[in-house]
Amino acid sequence: MGLFGKMFGKDKDEKKSCCCEMEIVEAPEDEETTDACGCGRGCEAPFGDAVTLTVLGPGCKRCHELNDNALAVAVKPGRTVNVEYVTDPIAIAEAGIMSTPALLVDGKVVSQGKVLTAAEIEGLL
Template sequence: MDFKEMIKKEGISVKILGSGCSKCNQLEEATKDALKKLGIDTAIEHVRDFAQIASYGVMTTPALVIDGKVVSYGKVLKTEEIIEILKKVIG
């Protein structure tokens, strides 16, 4: 089973944690671009509620959460960095 087949079968959860500031929006755009380049069709949930953000143990936003796991926080990742993270997390 290749990468794309696995995603279609398993599904993937992607969240951006942040207040909606410009850095959070930049991370969301880069994440959308990374998902598109990998051929993954999934919605990105933008979590703006600080209590929910804190429940992930994140104190510095923006943060990227994939399948319930915080994979980055406190910086805006480039599309290529997100692609690498997705490949590692998904397998």
């Protein structure tokens, strides 16, 4: 036992964990789910049909406007659309973005340096 263990009263017999006292518990699978993807939240579209829109930008007014337009497309019925908003400069550089705001559809860059309207984004899907 180290010095800090003696000072703070940790015993040698304590169960060692990786970093915290968190316990991993598997949730039981319910075979009677009515949704298509099996998440239990009543999804109508299969998981594979979901489209992910990623808005990349530092958080400026134009970036927020593109994010709002992407969210407007996501709430329309008929398609499962997930929207992510990334402001991390390292992630933006790793995506190869040279001018913001940028929009990615399922990880592919479709627009840079332009605020697309909701209709334009819907046309890309």
